[in-house]
Amino acid sequence: MMIGHITDKKHTKPRNNREVPLLKKTSKNCRGCSAAKFAKIAEQEQEEMSPYVLTAAGVLIAFLCVVMKTRRRRNLPPSPPSMPLIGHLHLIGRLAHRSLHELHLRYGGGSCGGLLLLQLGRRRTLVVSTAAAAADLFRNHDLSFASRPRSIAADRMMYGCSNVSFAPYGEAWRRGKKVAVVHLLSPRRVSSFAAVRAAEAAALVARARAAADAGEAVELRDLLYGYANAVVTRAAAGAAGATAEKVRQLMAHSAALMAGFQPEDVLPDAPARLVRWATGLDRKIDDTTAAWDEFLSEIVAAHEEKDGGAVEENEDFVDVLLRLRREGVDGLELTDDRIKAIVKDVIAAATDTSSGTLEWVMAELVANPRVMAKLQDEIARVAATATAADQPDIIAEPELNKMGYLKAVFKEVLRLHPPAPLLLPHESTAPAVVQGFEIPAGTVLFVNAWAIGRDPAAWDAPEEFRPERFVGGSGAPVDFRGADYQLLPFGAGRRICPGISFSLPVVELALVGLLRHFDWELPAGMSPAELDLGEAPGLTTPPRVPLVLVPKCKTRAQAARVEHVCV
Ligand code: HEM
Numbered sequence: 001m002m003i004g005h006i007t008d009k010k011h012t013k014p015r016n017n018r019e020v021p022l023l024k025k026t027s028k029n030c031r032g033c034s035a036a037k038f039a040k041i042a043e044q045e046q047e048e049m050s051p052y053v054l055t056a057a058g059v060l061i062a063f064l065c066v067v068m069k070t071r072r073r074r075n076l077p078p079s080p081p082s083m084p085l086i087g088h089l090h091l092i093g094r095l096a097h098r099s100l101h102e103l104h105l106r107y108g109g110g111s112c113g114g115l116l117l118l119q120l121g122r123r124r125t126l127v128v129s130t131a132a133a134a135a136d137l138f139r140n141h142d143l144s145f146a147s148r149p150r151s152i153a154a155d156r157m158m159y160g161c162s163n164v165s166f167a168p169y170g171e172a173w174r175r176g177k178k179v180a181v182v183h184l185l186s187p188r189r190v191s192s193f194a195a196v197r198a199a200e201a202a203a204l205v206a207r208a209r210a211a212a213d214a215g216e217a218v219e220l221r222d223l224l225y226g227y228a229n230a231v232v233t234r235a236a237a238g239a240a241g242a243t244a245e246k247v248r249q250l251m252a253h254s255a256a257l258m259a260g261f262q263p264e265d266v267l268p269d270a271p272a273r274l275v276r277w278a279t280g281l282d283r284k285i286d287d288t289t290a291a292w293d294e295f296l297s298e299i300v301a302a303h304e305e306k307d308g309g310a311v312e313e314n315e316d317f318v319d320v321l322l323r324l325r326r327e328g329v330d331g332l333e334l335t336d337d338r339i340k341a342i343v344k345d346v347i348a349a350a351t352d353t354s355s356g357t358l359e360w361v362m363a364e365l366v367a368n369p370r371v372m373a374k375l376q377d378e379i380a381r382v383a384a385t386a387t388a389a390d391q392p393d394i395i396a397e398p399e400l401n402k403m404g405y406l407k408a409v410f411k412e413v414l415r416l417h418p419p420a421p422l423l424l425p426h427e428s429t430a431p432a433v434v435q436g437f438e439i440p441a442g443t444v445l446f447v448n449a450w451a452i453g454r455d456p457a458a459w460d461a462p463e464e465f466r467p468e469r470f471v472g473g474s475g476a477p478v479d480f481r482g483a484d485y486q487l488l489p490f491g492a493g494r495r496i497c498p499g500i501s502f503s504l505p506v507v508e509l510a511l512v513g514l515l516r517h518f519d520w521e522l523p524a525g526m527s528p529a530e531l532d533l534g535e536a537p538g539l540t541t542p543p544r545v546p547l548v549l550v551p552k553c554k555t556r557a558q559a560a561r562v563e564h565v566c567v
Contacts, residue, residue: 077115077126077437080107086266087119094537097421101451104129113435114455117443121266123149125444126434129451131458131486133435137447138485141432142493149427149444152276153258157289159337163345164498165424175332176342181498183324184317184346190502191397192313196234197509198391200227205393205513212551217523220359220547224510228355231506236347237299238316246295247347253288254348257281259538296340317343346499352540353419354503360417361409361511363547366520367528368465371409378405379516393513400508408470410507411487414453414480416465418489419540421450426495449488458486518551 080103082088093099100116104127108116114130128134137145147169148154154166164180167173183189204227211218225248233244263281264272276282303318315323321342325334332338365372382402383395400406426445431438454462460469470477478484481500482492490497514520522528535541 075436075438077117077435077439078107078112079117079119082119086121089121089261089266091118092120092261095535095541096446096537097448097450097541098535100127100422100446100448101129101454103127104448104451113437115435115437117437117439120444121261122268123265123444124440124442125446126428126439127446127448129448130455131452134447134452134488134492135485136435137445138482138492141428141434144430144432144441145426145428145445146494147427147429149425151258151262152264153262153285156285157254157258157292158345159341161341162335162338163341165345165349168427169429169494171331175329176338177498179321179324179329179332180342180346183320184342185498185502187501189320190505192315193231193235193502194397194505197231197397197505198394200230200234200240201394201509201513202391203227203230204510205517208514208518208551209553212518212553215550217548217550220362220549221355221542222546224358224362225351225355227510228358228506229351232347232350232354234316235502236317236343238303238318239299243299247351250288250292250295251348251351253284254292255352255538255540257285257288292344293340296344297336299343300336300339317346349497350499350503352542353499354506356419356540356542357410357413357417357503357507358510359542359547360419361413361507362514362520362549363531363533363543364413364416364465365409365515366522366547366549367531367533369528371465371467372515372520375405375409376515376519378403379512383512383516393517394509395512395516397505397509400505400512403508403512404471405467406508406512408467410504411470411478411480412465412467414489415459415487416453417535417541418449418453419542420489421535421541422446422448423488423491424495424539447488447491449491452486452488455486514551517554519554520549520551523548523550 080088080091083090088103091099091103103118104114104116108114108127108129113136114128114133116127116129118125118127128137148161148166150168151166155161158166161167162172162176164173164176167176204223207223207226208218226244229248229251230240230244233247234240237243262272263275263279266272267275299318300322303322306319312323318339321334321339325339365375379395382399423446426447428439428441428443428445431441433439452458456462478487480487480489482488482490482496485492490500522531532543532545534544536544
């Protein structure tokens, strides 16, 4: 009816094509009408308006048809019931990878292709929880999902995301990643840090030995973090000691600010900004960012003063980046800020992941004494003939390749305890059809590497810790370099971790040192079955309860074979 009153009837032809007199509009005119007249006008009016009503109804029906057709055509992945505003956020606990795994088991099994679609606050989120779904995603849609969701915290803490990890997909990310892969983390560069690794691994063994001599228990997290941090800081900035300690403090502050959901994940921009300001989140980010910037600026300035003095083989990451700036890297402007962003990125990406992996290995070995003994046997066999020339406590790195069981133990630990269980979040920039489901552009992606490592379709007895599953067998052994989608601790595709070759000798050398020289026992009265193998929440997830063990120098009979050990 409203349409009738507001439309100019002059331009209207009724269905029978009869010319209709202009409607008398004023109430003054109507007031004088008799009931019969009024009814006639109403009738006339109705007759006049029917084309409009029909048109409106037609448009509405057409619209509904399109909506319904689109809905029917949009074959979205399954999704649990959600709440207004927060969507599915209330279903995610402190350990997001476990909550998502439970949701997958409840809603995403069977014909759902290993996918779940969630609304996490404002973000539409695809969760991949099986090896088959990961294979389809990385094989066929890697490019569509190669970006990162925008994060205000990352933006401010990483110089406008000019680092590698949080940079959105595009030319700047591509060139930054190339610098990381080709210049910072290449096999040649990684092997140039062998002396750094050997010295820090020897220091680690010395610290464990001091505890063993004093009969003290050791908090492994502290010991292993100190080791990983020292190696990475020396590789990145050429310094350990006070520098590494400063990195440790800064990292502790940053990790807390980056983990978990952010206000803008749930709220529109303006209220989110208000919440950030009111809760002091912005101030904390600004303080931490300023402290990092001061620290990194000093390092860059000190390196610049050397003015390219380092021999190329002895360069640390800052040296390399400054040299590339002098030489001019195609298409990537290596400003001071970008250099600081890349160095900070690499330090952050390398430290927690490496030390977390080592702590999980030690936890699983203590929980599985059979595996510990078998690995110690392998190490003793190889080490009997091979120590580093200048570090008698440490095995020469090429010998690590003779330790097949060691490699299998690491794979098994990374299967069950990927240090970043959801990798880093990706975001799609184009629509894609994954496992037959339509995924719109702009969808955040979580690949649940933790759940994929437990996928019963991909693994036999997935909950069992059994490194032997990676030894022998027919065909190429499963590896974690991104080609075997059932084992994704480093991710796969374009966004795969570029630090695999850097991290392997770091973790292997330390573990070999710790197992070669010591037996490790639980504190008095504790049995392996009592070990808590749950995770702590965060972007990286070390054991929930820091591992405390007692190192015992190996028996004199064993020590006699390797004379320098614990005598
Ligand atoms: C055990 C050790 C490590 C693990 C488990 C690990 C795991 C990961 C994971 C899961 C990602 C995200 C992949 C994705 O988004 O799909 C990643 C990215 C990254 N990692 Fe590692 N990482 C480790 C060590 C390192 C080391 C030692 C470095 C450098 C020295 C490093 C540098 C990076 C960088 C720069 C990225 C970002 C790649 C990109 O966005 O394109 N990581 N890592």
